[in-house]
Amino acid sequence: MSAPLIIFFVLAALAVIGAVSLILQKHPIHSALSLIVVMVALAGLYLLMGAEFVAAVQIIVYGGAIMVLFVLVIMLLNAGEEERTDFSKLAKFGGLPLALALTGLLAAAMVRHGSSIPNLETPGALAPTGQLSTLLFTTFVYPFELTSFLILVAIMGALVLAQREKS
Amino acid sequence: MNGFISHLTSTLSEGTGFWVLTFIKILLLLFIVLTVNAYLTWFERKVVAHMQSRIGPHRVGPHGLLQPAADGLKFLFKEDVMPAGVDKFVYLLAPFLALTLSLASLAVIPFGPQPLPFPFFGHQINLWITNPDIGLLILFAITALGVYGVALAGWASNSKYPLLGGLRSSAQMVSYELALTMSVVGVVLMANSFSLTDIINQQDSSKYGFLGWNIIGIHSFTQVVGFLCFFISAIAETNRVPFDLPEAESELVAGFHTEYSSFKFAMFFIAEYTSMITVSALCTILFFGGWHSPFPAAPFWHFTHYLPSVTLLPFGLWVIYDGIKYETIWGRLVLPLIGAVITAIGAALLIFPAANEFIQAPFWLLGKVFFFLFFYVWARGTLPRFRYDQLMNIGWKLLLPVSIVNVIITAGVVLLRTKP
Numbered sequence: 214m215s216a217p218l219i220i221f222f223v224l225a226a227l228a229v230i231g232a233v234s235l236i237l238q239k240h241p242i243h244s245a246l247s248l249i250v251v252m253v254a255l256a257g258l259y260l261l262m263g264a265e266f267v268a269a270v271q272i273i274v275y276g277g278a279i280m281v282l283f284v285l286v287i288m289l290l291n292a293g294e295e296e297r298t299d300f301s302k303l304a305k306f307g308g309l310p311l312a313l314a315l316t317g318l319l320a321a322a323m324v325r326h327g328s329s330i331p332n333l334e335t336p337g338a339l340a341p342t343g344q345l346s347t348l349l350f351t352t353f354v355y356p357f358e359l360t361s362f363l364i365l366v367a368i369m370g371a372l373v374l375a376q377r378e379k380s
Numbered sequence: 381m382n383g384f385i386s387h388l389t390s391t392l393s394e395g396t397g398f399w400v401l402t403f404i405k406i407l408l409l410l411f412i413v414l415t416v417n418a419y420l421t422w423f424e425r426k427v428v429a430h431m432q433s434r435i436g437p438h439r440v441g442p443h444g445l446l447q448p449a450a451d452g453l454k455f456l457f458k459e460d461v462m463p464a465g466v467d468k469f470v471y472l473l474a475p476f477l478a479l480t481l482s483l484a485s486l487a488v489i490p491f492g493p494q495p496l497p498f499p500f501f502g503h504q505i506n507l508w509i510t511n512p513d514i515g516l517l518i519l520f521a522i523t524a525l526g527v528y529g530v531a532l533a534g535w536a537s538n539s540k541y542p543l544l545g546g547l548r549s550s551a552q553m554v555s556y557e558l559a560l561t562m563s564v565v566g567v568v569l570m571a572n573s574f575s576l577t578d579i580i581n582q583q584d585s586s587k588y589g590f591l592g593w594n595i596i597g598i599h600s601f602t603q604v605v606g607f608l609c610f611f612i613s614a615i616a617e618t619n620r621v622p623f624d625l626p627e628a629e630s631e632l633v634a635g636f637h638t639e640y641s642s643f644k645f646a647m648f649f650i651a652e653y654t655s656m657i658t659v660s661a662l663c664t665i666l667f668f669g670g671w672h673s674p675f676p677a678a679p680f681w682h683f684t685h686y687l688p689s690v691t692l693l694p695f696g697l698w699v700i701y702d703g704i705k706y707e708t709i710w711g712r713l714v715l716p717l718i719g720a721v722i723t724a725i726g727a728a729l730l731i732f733p734a735a736n737e738f739i740q741a742p743f744w745l746l747g748k749v750f751f752f753l754f755f756y757v758w759a760r761g762t763l764p765r766f767r768y769d770q771l772m773n774i775g776w777k778l779l780l781p782v783s784i785v786n787v788i789i790t791a792g793v794v795l796l797r798t799k800p
Contacts, residue, residue, distance in 0.1 A: 269521050288546065
């Protein structure tokens with residue numbers, strides 16, 4: 214087994230363990246911490262694919278900013294331990310089959326097209342920072358600007374909601 | 381095979397010599413930085429004391445030089461209290477997180493351009509632990525994660541003052557991170573790279589001296605606005621005066637680390653001082669030319685190469701002179717010895733020109749870092765703490781817009797200058 218492959222499996226295991234722990238933990242803060250582990254492990258996987266910029270942004274945006282907001286909100290609300298319930302009817306008849314179907318679909322796609330999915334051995338599977346930004350501002354400039362606009366609308370919505378009491 | 385994977389594979393297949401060398405370098409850097417940290421506390425207490433017409437630590441060792449050692453021992457032997465009802469895992473995780481992240485950021489900081497003149501089992505000894513293409517981004521990633529140490533400490537302590545401190549600091553650090561990141565975009569645009577060595581090399585001073593640094597920016601565009609935004613946000617990120625609201629002792633006892641005692645308390649402090657060193661190094665690297673001398677490389681300016689000796693020799697002689705007339709016997713023995721060592725280093729640099737040439741780059745880098753560390757202490761001795769609404773106003777309504785305007789103007793200038 215080559216060295217990058219070993220690192221891949223360590224990071225993948227970390228990500229999966231973090232994700233499982235996210236669901237199993239009783240306290241919201243512990244769940245949030247598990248999610249941070251997932252984010253950082255994913256950043257490591259991106260780094261392994263040569264996407265340095267995406268890896269760093271993954272940690273800065275998801276591991277840092279977004280998860281800090283999660284933690285901050287949990288701290289502010291002083292959320293206690295959550296209560297466990299058995300499967301609700303919706304989860305039993307809607308959720309479980311859907312989850313199984315998604316797993317099956319993903320597995321089938323992997324088996325059929327697995328060899329053609331770009332992996333870390335493929336040259337230029339993911340572009341370095343310069344190429345990435347060129348792509349972002351030429352080929353994908355409309356989706357990029359639309360996403361920025363969407364985020365701006367969300368920010369303004371939050372402001373309107375926060376200011377509503379005063380007027 | 382793309383760049384990073386081939387780099388990774390070649391790194392992993394390096395001989396044991398490479399790994400041993402890297403391990404030794406990490407240990408050495410940790411030892412040096414922790415010692416500097418310890419003496420930074422001494423330096424801070426001394427300088428603040430003199431600013432307030434006091435003497436400062438003076439009892440333990442000559443001029444209080446053993447005070448850091450005494451403090452360290454005290455931290456080790458204090459009772460390690462854990463309050464009732466804390467979330468044990470998070471409570472213990474928080475100081476480790478704070479310390480590990482702040483120490484990890486030192487790994488990407490380059491201290492000099494040339495490798496040491498002698499190889500280590502066939503590997504050249506560079507003055508950095510690693511020099512990745514995304515050094516600056518790694519530092520920002522570490523800064524982004526750094527919030528957790530403080531926020532989690534505040535939450536896990538199960539006490540109201542730490543919780544308030546933790547909340548304050550999370551809000552403060554998230555707010556200032558934006559301005560911090562935006563303020564260096566100008567520098568990145570001009571260097572066209574995230575690599576710290578590239579950024580330093582772009583500020584070449586061989587022709588115009590310090591005019592080539594990004595703060596003056598004769599090569600492209602001045603980043604003085606970017607620097608001001610960066611330094612103010614960086615002080616806020618490191619929770620130092622005048623932005624030390626997370627530990628405002630008059631309001632919150634000690635803020636997020638109220639419930640931490642013994643060595644866990646010390647870990648928060650080591651983390652804070654290490655962040656100060658990292659920020660000072662970053663200011664130097666991004667805006668003040670890194671290891672470049674402020675003087676041009678022309679033969680006329682060659683005499684400035686003796687500046688390391690010129691600083692070390694009088695300082696060493698003064699320490700000897702001061703030591704001889706010190707009041708305790710211990711001081712009369714130790715201080716002249718320290719002075720003699722400093723004088724000897726200064727004299728050795730005069731005698732061996734090769735060593736003197738080699739020391740130039742680290743000398744200027746460390747000299748500038750020291751200046752910024754002094755500035756931190758100076759600010760602490762001078763400025764009162766901001767009110768919370770002032771803090772938020774400065775971050776969101778002043779620093780962020782100003783740094784965005786700086787990015788736009790710099791981008792325009794870079795665009796105009798690179799056009800054929």
